[in-house]
Amino acid sequence: xxxxxxxxxxxxxxxxxxxxxxxxxxxxxxxxxxxxxxxxxxxxxxxxxxxxxxxxxxxxxxxxxxxxxxxxx
Numbered sequence: 001x002x003x004x005x006x007x008x009x010x011x012x013x014x015x016x017x018x019x020x021x022x023x024x025x026x027x028x029x030x031x032x033x034x035x036x037x038x039x040x041x042x043x044x045x046x047x048x049x050x051x052x053x054x055x056x057x058x059x060x061x062x063x064x065x066x067x068x069x070x071x072x073x
Contacts, residue, residue, distance in 0.1 A: 004048055005055045009062065011043045017069060018043050024065040029058055 011021060018034055018041035025032040025045040034043045045062065049055040 002050050003052075004050055005052045007047045007055060007059050009045045009047075009059070009066075011045075011066075012040050013043075015041050017041075020069045021045070021066055024069060025062060027058070027062070029055075030062065 031046045
C-alpha cells in the first residue's frame with residue numbers, strides 16, 4: 001500500500017480573485033471547490049500526492065501563483 005500525502009489551502013474573499021485562484025489550481029493533483037456565503041467566496045484547494053516532496057513542490061508553486069494574483073493590479 002502506498003502513502004498518500006494531502007495539503008489543503010483555504011481562502012475567503014471576493015469572486016474576482018476566487019475565479020483566478022481556481023484557474024491557477026487547475027493543475028494535476030489539485031482539486032478546487034468554492035461556495036458563496038454572506039457575499040464572500042470560500043475557496044478550498046486540496047492537493048494530494050504519493051510523494052511528500054512532490055506535494056511540497058506543488059503547494060509551493062501554487063502559493064507563488066496565488067501571491068502573484070493578489071499582487072496584480
